[in-house]
Amino acid sequence: MTRRSKQGPLEDLMDVIALLPWWAGIALAVATYLGFHAFSASPPIKSVQPGQIGSAMTGVIISTVASVLQFLVPLVCVLGAGLSFIGRKKRKGLVASVTRSKTADALNGMSWQEFELLVGEAFRIQGYQVTETGGGGADGGVDLVLRKGTETWLVQCKQWKAFMVDVSVVRELYGVMAARGAVGGFVVTSGSFSNDSQAFASGRNVKLIDGLHLFGLLQQARTSRTAGAATRMDASNSTSGPVSGVSNVASLVPSCPICSATMIRRTARKGANSGGQFWGCSNFPACRATRG
Incomplete structure (x- = not known):
């Protein structure tokens, strides 16, 4: 961008x-x-x-x-x-259009500019002060800067419909976070993340939000607004705890039906379902439980 x-x-x-x-x-x-x-x-x-x-x-x-x-x-x-x-x-209008849809496919029909605006509004709904930088240049591809009080988070948006976000994108954001003293960061995509990306982000203060997770967060924000209850976003994608200042959206991340550990969004590499996404236990390979 x-x-x-x-x-x-x-x-x-x-x-x-x-x-x-x-x-x-x-x-x-x-x-x-x-x-x-x-x-x-x-x-x-x-x-x-x-x-x-x-x-x-x-x-x-x-x-x-x-x-x-x-x-x-x-x-x-x-x-x-x-x-x-x-x-x-x-x-x-973008938020209303997406939340009226029944599936996350609504995210694929917008341009990268609209996707960036949508992501910014999603964080704004959660109480963040959002600055849109436009990405690219000397800022390491950072598209949004979030602030709450004295704390800062960096966000990189990837409107990729047919590709998985590679680990190099996550590493780049992590390096910019360290250079700028940010307390955390988010990589948001309308698609999915590679297994290497998920492994790198696990245990670090970089949170990955795929299309399904973003769609769920927007749906939850709409429901909370209608009910008059305030909600806050947690962009957690792994077993790691939430970034400081971001609450846990537990209803969007299922627990393992066998060992009760947090499950991780994975992508099938082999078999008839190759390329499809599923929930896998974070204790893999000790626990091989999955959910659709």
Whole structure:
């Protein structure tokens, strides 16, 4: 996922405003107008002494620039507020569209941009502050930055319909987490994860969320909202405990019917069901229990 090129500081400002609630953009528009208007309303120059020409010209320049910015900057703020409003409406629409579906196949019909928006909204529903970075570049492919209090989590999104996420993706995110001091990370895909990816994430503070798990989390969030109960997301994919600040969604991860251990989502490599997913006991090979 690549970043789009920037055209200038005004576009950068609009992008920043778009990350804020729409009403914050409107408030900034009013504040910047009042601020620049105060500088633009300088009294006219009547007489200037020879030694005051420089300061007088400076005042004229400031007044002229402020008279332009008093309309330009608030306009940018209003446009950013509009983008924020449209973006939030689109995110909520994506969540509603997916949760109305009966299967996780709804995740496969969207673009990677929509998938990233959907994942961001899923975390936002759980109470995280979400910053969308666009992925790629020097940030190691991080698409979302999550914050709660002083703690930070990194998220990498992979909208791959026909491929399993390889262990190299998980290793890359884990390295970026260490470099940036994040307390944890998530790799989210509409598809599935290779066995090597699951093995690497097991016991580490990297949580893997496949398409079925994401679909279940969104469904649970909708149900909780309807019932008026607050829920929090746990993106646990293995026997490892949840990342600090993320609750356990136990109803989505079954227990082994034989030894009661947590089960892991696996992919069949051989036989008639090759490529299909199933739940396998985390104590494998000591316990070989499976569930569909």
